[in-house]
Amino acid sequence: MALTQDDTGRAGPGRTGPDRTGAEQAGPERIGPVRIGQQPETRRGKIVKGMWTGVWLFYLSAPVTDLVSGGHSTGVRVLGALGLAAFVAWYLVLIFRSQRPNNWNRVFLSLVVLAAQSAVLSLSLGREWLVLYVYVSIASGAALPLEWSRWTVPGTTALLVATGLAVPGGDAYLVGLVVPALLGGFAMVGVRQMVRTTMELRQARATVAALAANEERLRMARDLHDLLGHSLSLITLKSELAGRMLPDHPDRAAQQVADIERVSRQALVDVREAVTGYRRPTLPGELAGARTALTAAGVVAVLPDTAEPEAYGLDEEREAALAWSLREAVTNVVRHSGAARCTVALELRETLGGPVAELTVTDDGESAPSAAPGNGLTGLRERLEALDGSLTAGPATGRKGFRLTARIPARLPLGSGS
Numbered sequence: 001m002a003l004t005q006d007d008t009g010r011a012g013p014g015r016t017g018p019d020r021t022g023a024e025q026a027g028p029e030r031i032g033p034v035r036i037g038q039q040p041e042t043r044r045g046k047i048v049k050g051m052w053t054g055v056w057l058f059y060l061s062a063p064v065t066d067l068v069s070g071g072h073s074t075g076v077r078v079l080g081a082l083g084l085a086a087f088v089a090w091y092l093v094l095i096f097r098s099q100r101p102n103n104w105n106r107v108f109l110s111l112v113v114l115a116a117q118s119a120v121l122s123l124s125l126g127r128e129w130l131v132l133y134v135y136v137s138i139a140s141g142a143a144l145p146l147e148w149s150r151w152t153v154p155g156t157t158a159l160l161v162a163t164g165l166a167v168p169g170g171d172a173y174l175v176g177l178v179v180p181a182l183l184g185g186f187a188m189v190g191v192r193q194m195v196r197t198t199m200e201l202r203q204a205r206a207t208v209a210a211l212a213a214n215e216e217r218l219r220m221a222r223d224l225h226d227l228l229g230h231s232l233s234l235i236t237l238k239s240e241l242a243g244r245m246l247p248d249h250p251d252r253a254a255q256q257v258a259d260i261e262r263v264s265r266q267a268l269v270d271v272r273e274a275v276t277g278y279r280r281p282t283l284p285g286e287l288a289g290a291r292t293a294l295t296a297a298g299v300v301a302v303l304p305d306t307a308e309p310e311a312y313g314l315d316e317e318r319e320a321a322l323a324w325s326l327r328e329a330v331t332n333v334v335r336h337s338g339a340a341r342c343t344v345a346l347e348l349r350e351t352l353g354g355p356v357a358e359l360t361v362t363d364d365g366e367s368a369p370s371a372a373p374g375n376g377l378t379g380l381r382e383r384l385e386a387l388d389g390s391l392t393a394g395p396a397t398g399r400k401g402f403r404l405t406a407r408i409p410a411r412l413p414l415g416s417g418s
Helices: 043-069 074-096 101-125 127-143 146-166 171-245 250-279 283-296 316-337 375-385
Strands: 003-005 011-013 300-302 341-351 354-363 390-395 402-409
Touching (some): 043 127, 101 146, 127 146, 316 341, 316 375, 316 402
């Protein structure tokens, strides 16, 4: 593909018209069981999850300290270390497992094994090992469904209390362990429910978007039927009539042909007006599309949260002109600038000629001014000037970057001077 000067003067692939930067509509997602313990699918996910899980293993410092300086014999230390290693390995396997909905019994049995290990180690080595029950409670809240975990978390806590009362001096540790066991377990249950709610909201949003697109297609079909149904029926009727009149009454047939031409032209005008209405971009829509496009391209996007045209005194035509400018500018940033940051600002300024809505798109990419503006830039300038606006584009202040500024009068009747 030959390189040409793009619409902002940068060198890039030649284009024939403005490109849309709107986000692609995502289809509805399938929501399965929410499992915090499911196996990460990417390497980054495994690293993040491993680091997050490893932080909480810090609380095993009490059993480790007991092994090192608890006065146990060498054999007891070796057996205690092996028991602790087995507990941690079993716990990590449970947290990182690849879980299926029909594996609940297996998960429950794994938690029973962890609880048994905790009881044996606590009763054998002392109260410092009671902290293992907190991990069992948290694992049950994270791994089991709600109808199971609402019983296993209190059950694990009760087992903690029973074991603590049986261990010498364990009652003094219960105050600091019962609350973390209960809160930690039920906190994981709450997190799982929050994840499920978030996924359901995403699915609902995708469904609403799909329904809205379908409704728009139906509306377009209805409008085109209303616009063309009558006109095409009339054209067909008059064509048949003209065909019958042509041998005996050519003058009347010519009149019918003229009527056909008039109806056809009017139908064409109606269709063009309808299509123009469908294709008219809006500032809120283009801002959302710009955010998606810039983020996908790895560009830091600094955009207004919203841009309601009424707040800037813009009617539909003026809003569309600024929206086209935003779309073209963002497309060029994504395609050709190599920028790391793009800032979009929309302001209402007071000038000597009256209020002016001003759109500015600035990036920190490479700037290569050209002697002649591109077709897209020329088209945008003509569109704005038809509404008494203006367009300036060129290098930003400083050594790097490019800036496009579109201005258009606000709250002024069309055709009035700025």
